[in-house]
Amino acid sequence: MNPIPTSDTQHGDQINELEAALYRGRIDRRAFLRGAIAAGLSLPLAQAMAQDGTDAAVTQLYNARNLQAEYDYIVVGSGSGGAVVAGRLAAETDARILVLEAGGTDQVPAVLTPGMWPTNIRSERDWGHSAAPAASVNNRSLILPMGKVVGGGSSINATVWARGHKNDFDLWAAETGDIDWSYARVLDIYRRIEDWQGVADPARRGKGGRLWVEPARNPNPIATAMLDAATAVGIPKFADQNGAMMEGNGGVAIANLRIKDGRRRNLPSDYLYATLKRPNITLLTGAEVQSLSMQGRKVTGVRFLRNGKVETVSAARRVVLSAGAINTPKILMLSGIGDEAELKRHGIRTVVHLPGVGRNFQDHVLVGGCVWEYDKPLLPANNAAEATFFWKSDASLPTPDLQPFQIEVPFTSEVTGPRFKTPPSSWTIAPGLVRPKSRGRVTLASANPADMALVDGAFLSHPDDVKALLRGIELCREIGNSQAMKPFVKREVMPGALSRDDMTAFLRDAAGTYFHQSCTCKMGRDEMAVVDGKLSVRGGVEGLSIADASVMPQVSTGNTMAPTVIIGERMADILLNQR
Template sequence: MHELKTPGLAQGDAINALEDALYRGQLDRRDFLRLAVAAGLGASSAAALAQDGSEAAINQLYNARNLAAEYDYIVVGSGSAGAVVAGRLAAESDARVLVLEAGGTDQVPAIQTPGLWPTNIRSERDWGHVSTPSPAVNNRSLILPMGKAVGGGSSINVMVWSRGHKNDFDSWHAETGDAGWSYERVLDIYRRIEDWQGEPDPARRGKGGRLWVTPPVDPNPIAHAMLDAAASVGIPKFADQNGVMMEGAGGAALANMRIRDGRRRNVAADYLYQALRRPNVTLLTGAEVQRLVMTGNRVKGVTFVRNGKLHTVRAARRVVLSAGAINTPKILMLSGIGDPAELKRHGIRTVVASRGVGRNFQDHVLVGGCIWEYNKAIPPANNLAEATFFWKSDASLQTPDLQPFQIEVPFASEVTTKEFNPPPAAWTLAPGLVRPKSRGRVTLASSNPADKAIIDGAFLTHPDDVKALLRGIELCREIGNSEALKPYVKREVMPGRLPAEEMANFLRNAVGTYFHESCTCKMGRDDMSVVDGRLSVRGVQGLSIADASVMPTVSTGNTMAPTVLIGERMADILLGRA
């Protein structure tokens, strides 16, 4: 992989970096003052920031060492929704909030540096989940990374801010009967939280919110060439991935990103850390939740393991599960909330029957990939994947179901890498399916919380998914071999022109996922719905879920932004503002 080119830190962002380190306890007050003044901050301003940051570090050290027996709210997970819920509850109320994060710090180069994000996959910052082998993918087990660090998935993902299609939210509204999920209401939230740096669009984009969102800075020229190539086959170009393009038939655009002056901005940085100086919030890392503590159908607290010691803590008001679409249903089932037949298999007494727990698993499918060798290599920029398009595999569809990404390095599966041996100086168009019809399931391996859940991804088990992705491969090859991209092509490496049967086999060998695990505790009103439209677990008192597991159908595009949206709605509900 080529060395990543990134812009240098601006003065303000150098100070932000120092402030982040101070809040996280990575930098003491004296060193902060010295470095902040050297970076150009005035002495009085530096002293004020140092005071706040030192208070945060001292608070968290004290709170961790003096764990209370009870908190008002316990939030399980500090990811794209959990950080939102915990940070807002702590900052906007006097409620006592405990945040339990199973992973460790986000202050490592692999998280902070955009171009290093792939090195987090299969590291200690990844839960290490895999799917069960399936004939539909030629008996392969697909990796299913999920973030295990402060910031959760937002600390290890590709940093793309993809808000979803209008039809996603209108369908969530129809599924739940809750108008808060309608596109009109969702737009209000997105406008409120965004600080959009691209072409102004007051009807759809926010300015001045807490979340910095930007087009790629100094993108690789091949990204613009891909947009021209897409236009040449009838896919129109748009200035904004999240604007009017996502209200219609789709189009091509540079991706929106959560990168600020060369540094990743995970969700915790913008929601959680500023609240840590308040005495009413405690963030514990290395705290892995095992079960909910229940009396009848009421949740009273949680048990968790930290540093080898078992702890039980009570929740006076509510527990919010934000552990992700694999661990959230796992915790529910270990606590006796789930399908009675599944629980009985593991000797777990059913406390609340909820047949939908763990079902309806969805993930976006990503094919590795359609690859071309460069005529002359160009180093990748930003997050290595700057250009994308949304399009329909079938014109009769209401919503685009394809989302290929141009990846500025070779991207192939463990099988296709061996078969085609792509050279390092190559780039990829990776066909992606973002409205899959296949549905999988998460189940328990045993009643032991230390055992990972079993994930049957069911990838490509629905024939329409195969048909759509074959169309996606065809479309990517057409774009990659177009005139607009010829200056960047020495040769097509893979897959080339193949007979239909061989192309289908290539697909089964090449398929992976976008790492967008979701939908295993869906919201709705039918018997398979685990939560209602206000994110309360049906049949259970004192328990809510706020993560991607509550999506009835996975959003169209990368899932970080809709998961932040879910966290925002959860916070609004708990604060009495929705």
Template sequence: MIGSGSGGAVVAGRLAAETDANVLVLEAGGTDQIDAVLNPLMWSTNIMSERDWGYMAEPSDKVNGRSLILPMGKVVGGGSSINVMIWARGHKNDFDFWASETGDEAWNYENVLEIYKRIENWQGTPDDTRRGTDGRLFVDQVQDPNPIAPAFLDACGTVGIPAYDDMNGEMMEGEGGAALANVRIKDGMRRNIPSDYLWETLKQPNITLLTGATVHRIELDGTTVTGVTFEKDGEVMTVGANERVVLSAGAINTPKILMQSGIGPAAHLGEVGVEVKHDLPGVGQNFQDHILAAGCVWEYNTPLPPKNSAAEATFFWKSDSSLDTPDLQPFQIEVPYVSEVHGGAYEVPAGTWTIAPGIVRPQSTGEVKLTGANPEDPVSIDGGFLKEEADLTALTRCIELCREIGNSSPMAEFVKREVMPGALSGEDLKDFARNAAGTYFHESCTCKMGTDEMSVVNGSLSVYGIEKLSIADASAMPRVSTGNTMASTVIIGERMADILIG
């Protein structure tokens, strides 16, 4: 198992607990048992720290020449150890699309819903149709929220967005709505995915977790996987794999490792001096991420302290009523959130709060490529952000919607003044959007499931043309799920475990 994140921890933990397989988990990062991971309000201190791979997209004129950061967890638990702890299942239509792309009905919403019900220990409003209460994964609604969060739900009602008791229930089977966030926070502490899949299992003799182990490549005999070469404490070593290697290194490192191993687009591998072992043109293509713009900001009348992870309320809605699925997901954030451009252009005082506009059904895609044949050579990442005009249109509509909500009467008691952006339109609004655009840190889709020539894995998550190799992380998504991607990545891990265990 390469990676211990939201997909890898699930597969490794279940295989070790439910079979007699010997499982080795290789994790490039270190321990998750530190305050920066465990304290929900400290999540942002992990970004660009040693617990983050530190990736950045190449500069793009679509975001006014900016290079957007792409945080990826380099720590036990991967993204589930550095994210904002939001448990967002995805929309019904996401999984029905995955099923249609793969030709495998096991991915449809009806079947995925049964997995969610099996694994969840839901603490919120009971819903026997959609929520499970006996599973291993503790999921709760934010507790004792900052009063600005329920006010935000009332404010959404002023623009026609209905409020729901549960962001993952009926709301995500239809047109969308507003809700307090589902979170992975228990007794004031983060619950990352290993806490529920790995830690008890690691007491068993048939599973080993190696931290500080950076994978260089997958070893092949022809097109059959024989093992993995990795580096730990300055020593390069190879370990054999009798049954299977499962790649769960994330949507940047999974294609990187495949290409370093000679599995990927033959022309590109030849350009960077990698011997081609198997021509698989889709590796590294179809990069997707959600846009989160920073942001629409107001000054508090009386500053209030942030609660939980400081992001407690959200909505899913459509930028265009003709869409089949909500494409917008802003978050109300209880602290100032501004880009590096607007931090200098606007005077943003400390006692401010934000509604961050978000796009969760982007049309734009990018790619991940190698720059050389050596493992230490950096990757080049074209994020594709706002490449398609439809995404810029959706983002500007979302900014307008967020301003309308923030300036509505239910928010008035929390507003001294609007700090940014103010009433912009036309090219000025588009320019603000390009300077505000960041990402939700939901990198995905670079080794997509499917049946076309650009697909990397089939519906069973096996890599095309390579024996004994599977992928179980967000890179396998054919299209990024609607909302924060931790939960849908756990579903990929659960499906992988079900397939391997039989």
């Protein structure tokens, strides 16, 4: 399913909505043709689209009602990793593909409309995870949203396309001993898949690929002012967030976004939907995987709950877990793959002792926040977060560890907002930490699949993380109170000038996360590694791979959607070469 190129964004949006409804079987062919022609589409193109959409809807309805006992590949999850794997396998082979998605449709305004993405948080499209209360964040329980919807996190989060730093991928290559994870090799994948709309950079950016990526279009004036303000304090300005800026010490830029014709682009829209008219793929929604079926150490399929009934489907070749950094380790542990002591605690027989399952939990910390009241209120634009910078809290670091984002509305925690009585007409520079040293853990609550996994986030438990974020707050306040920002400032709302002890207490009250849960099934070669460089589960497990953010050994520097797509692309390349 592809958006229609048009100079009339409103008409393009109407056609995209009609096409989405057609693919989902919500309208018939005649209704689509009537609406598409009224929106300005030519009759031949409307007829061709109607045929494709009708074929997809009929095929998926038939496939769902006639579920097979066995598929070649079962992909668990349709997010930024799973959609890539399933879409490429379906398009490039005749293998039978089953995609199991616990959530429902992504064809809703909260997913499609850029400014509405925050309304997904704690909705039916969010799993609703929270970390355990912790002293390191003043006994608060931080929310950990994860997408329970077609598209996963790419459907409910902010659509920022942040590739990661050069050093991230070179570290992944060193951890796995696999040069295919190196920056040079990953850069080739990025250039292959991107359709970059910004300043040309043939050495680093791709043109004509499947993924539309552009700098935020017509950004709010406050976003461009922040670029000047950051430059004034010594942070260089770049035209591209993901080019040379992320090969060195960092800089400030307008964010790369996945928004086209005024609509958010999740990953299924570019990888999965075009394949749905093919008979070899079935996208099954409302299907919550409970555990893996195993014969010895060989994974033979999955058990899942749908419409109140537990069903079992077999996989002739492989199961690919793309359920996210909380549910992927949960499924492994419920299947007897994990730390033996943890499994025994819940009466689960250990099939494979892999002590790293659920360990090494990481997420970026986002502080809510450094807030100013507008002198004259401005409406937010695009995704309401258009300007960002990457910088080092300590010049001796090899990689930027800070990523504050300017947010064009007040961004606070449940503590700091009420305490400072934040006016609605405010804006924020939210300090962010993207190279955390704190490490948490995901464990089981019980052997009951209906019970959500437990997450010890360990946020700010490492003193270096506190030190880095205190520097981040200082830097954000310096930028927000600079001359370049004065036209937008009536007053600083919070935190103001505080002593170090008071600022540390503020930080612990203000800390939240970027919603970038990762690293709980890391790839590598040490005893805590869960998958190898080819993304196959270790410990002699057969027929099982993982392709989501859980395999990162260390969380990428910046928003995690783009690196997770790389993980999905690598998984597809590996499977296609093995078939």
